[in-house]
Amino acid sequence: MKNKKSKNLGSMLGIGTAIGAAIFAATNEPVWIAVGVALGAALSQVKR
Secondary structure (H helix, E strand, O other), X not given: OHXXXXXXXXXXXXXXXXXXXXXHHHHOOOHXXXXXXXXXXXXXXXXX
């Protein structure tokens, strides 16, 4: 069970980072990368 949560966290952080990087590329504001990582971490905590 712990391994599944670890994989989920990693994939959600990756998705959040990708979203942040895409917004960063469009706006040239580096804070969006951190926002994306935080968003990915928050999404990994949501129970389904």
